[in-house]
Amino acid sequence: MKDIKRAVICIDDDPMILQVLGFQLEKLLNMSDLTLELYSEPLKALNDIDEFKFENITIAFLIVDYRMPTMSGATFIRQVKEKHPDVPCIMLSGQANSLQIEALENEGLLEAFVQKPWEESELKRSIELLKSKLI
Numbered sequence: 433m434k435d436i437k438r439a440v441i442c443i444d445d446d447p448m449i450l451q452v453l454g455f456q457l458e459k460l461l462n463m464s465d466l467t468l469e470l471y472s473e474p475l476k477a478l479n480d481i482d483e484f485k486f487e488n489i490t491i492a493f494l495i496v497d498y499r500m501p502t503m504s505g506a507t508f509i510r511q512v513k514e515k516h517p518d519v520p521c522i523m524l525s526g527q528a529n530s531l532q533i534e535a536l537e538n539e540g541l542l543e544a545f546v547q548k549p550w551e552e553s554e555l556k557r558s559i560e561l562l563k564s565k566l567i
Contacts, residue, residue, distance in 0.1 A: 437465040438490045443477045443508060444497035444524070453495060456552050460559060466492065474503040478511060491519045493562055498525030506532060509541050520562050524548060
């Protein structure tokens with residue numbers, strides 16, 4: 433059993449998007465000490481983020497859809513950052529407009545944005561950009 437030190441969390445209401453994200457992230461990331469958690473329900477993800485933090489598991493980053501039925505991605509990110517300001521966030525969306533994204537970036541809540549549909553290389557660039565911001 434591997435010793436989990438970090439988690440990547442993806443939240444999207446579309447199961448197919450989560451499946452593709454999971455597949456691509458497993459190729460792009462070193463999974464030796466990392467768990468990849470996929471959520472279609474934002475409230476469950478919020479609860480689990482608190483649990484991970486309580487268990488001293490670092491949230492490497494979040495990938496959050498903008499438009500979800502129960503909570504917008506912007507609201508989700510704001511709630512996470514309120515409790516855990518150090519958690520980096522990437523928004524993945526085909527619905528968010530540039531003003532919404534700019535507002536999150538100006539508030540220091542969003543490290544990267546990826547437009548749906550995306551190419552794997554674009555996701556990789558966003559993750560690399562995220563790493564460079566954190567160093």
